[in-house]
């Protein structure tokens with residue numbers, strides 16, 4: 001299977017520019033899952049920019065404004 005890191009990077013909303021996992025979704029998900037977190041793409045931009053990727057913050061966001069669906 002071909003790696004589509006460039007395509008992934010173009011659609012990634014993560015604002016943490018120094019991360020070497022940006023666009024490498026398999027590494028990104030594994031990293032955050034180990035910490036009981038979700039990756040940036042689950043969060044609306046204003047929640048993503050807090051860098052709080054916790055499930056609590058995700059559920060708070062869903063309760064306040066709903067899931068990100070773009």
Ligand code: SF4
Pocket residue numbers: 014015016019020021022023027028029031032039040041
């Ligand atoms: S969500 Fe986390 S692992 Fe993924 S690119 Fe952003 S900072 Fe890196």
